[in-house]
Amino acid sequence: MTIFSAPLSISPIHAFDDNLIWCLNRKETDHVVVVDPGEAKPVIDWLKTNAKRLGGILITHHHGDHTGGIKELVDYCRTSYGQAPTVYGPQSCLSKGVTSVVHEASQIHLKTLGVTLQVLFVPGHTNDHLAYLMNEESNQPAAVFCGDTLFAAGCGRLLGGTAEQMFDSLNRLAALPPQARIYCAHEYTLGNLLFAKAVYPDSPAINERLIKVQGLRSQNRLTLPSTIAEELLTNPFLGCASAMEFGHLRQAKDQFRSN
Ligand SMILES: [Zn+2]
Known part of the structure; x- marks a missing residue:
């Protein structure tokens, strides 16, 4: 590998209101890889602005706001430079345009980017959810593209998977190195x-992060990526002792209104 x-x-x-399509890129190469392109247009605009080609697509799960742009992007690549990107994802997404089915323990070698990704099966939000882990390298900490499983200070809703599955998946992600960066799919x-503050009103870490995040959002700036260390301190869903406790907390969040 180079x-x-x-x-x-x-x-x-940025896509839709609050989706993020993460784009892996390097100065030295014109190939890039994107994660969960729910829309094609913002990706095509980014490729044109940065004079890059799309070499691959990673899909975490089947929801339309993560897969809706695949077909248009593949058509765009075929038309523009005669080559379709490889689309990695779960078996359930074959009809959405996945061309290379991956699952737990699959390794993806993105040769043009010099990156190897490890696939983790992390069901709970849906029953087909994958995450893509880039292990620590000499010059950068680990990174995980975890779709709608773990969010900064939160987690995805249960829309097809069970509380037990989500509890196990979150524990798995929580066990990554503390410096690992969390690239989730929504702001x-x-x-x-x-x-989190309503659940733990006296947590200094949660209060401090809330002030920081309010500042960033008031300037329309992103709060991502997060890190595992930050999540362990401030994410109420990582502090659950059992799947049952997790399930109750998730239900409370589903019904929570902040105002
Ligand atoms: Zn989703």
Whole structure:
């Protein structure tokens, strides 16, 4: 595999109201890989602006706001430079355009980016949910693209998976190295922290993060990526002792209104 001197960049591409399509790219190569393109247009605009080609797509789960842009992007690549990107994802997404089915323990070698990803099966939000883990390298900490499983200060709703599955999946992610970066698919941090504060009103870490995040959001800036260390301190869903406790907390969040 090619050794690159500059670190990999992971750039956010905004889609819909609060979706983030993460784009893995490097200065030295014109190939990029995107995660969960729910929409094609913002990705195509990014490719044109940055003079890059789409070499691959990673899909975490079947929801339309994560898969809706696949077909248009594949058509765009075929038309523009005669080559379709490889689309990695779960078996359930074959009809949405996945061309390379991956599952727990699959390894993906993104040769043009010099990156290897490990696939984790993390059901709970849906029963087909995958995460893509980039292990620590010499010049950068680990990163995980976890879709709608773990959010900054929160987690995805149970829309097909069970509380037991989500509890296990979150514990798995929580056991990653503390410095691992969390690239989730939505900017939900502020709403999640308001819930966290309602559950743990006296937590200094939650209060401190809430102030920081309110500041960032008031300037329309992103609060992501987060880190496992930050989540262990401030994410109420990582503090549950059992799947039952997790299930109750998740139900409370589903009904929570911050105002
Ligand atoms: Zn989803």
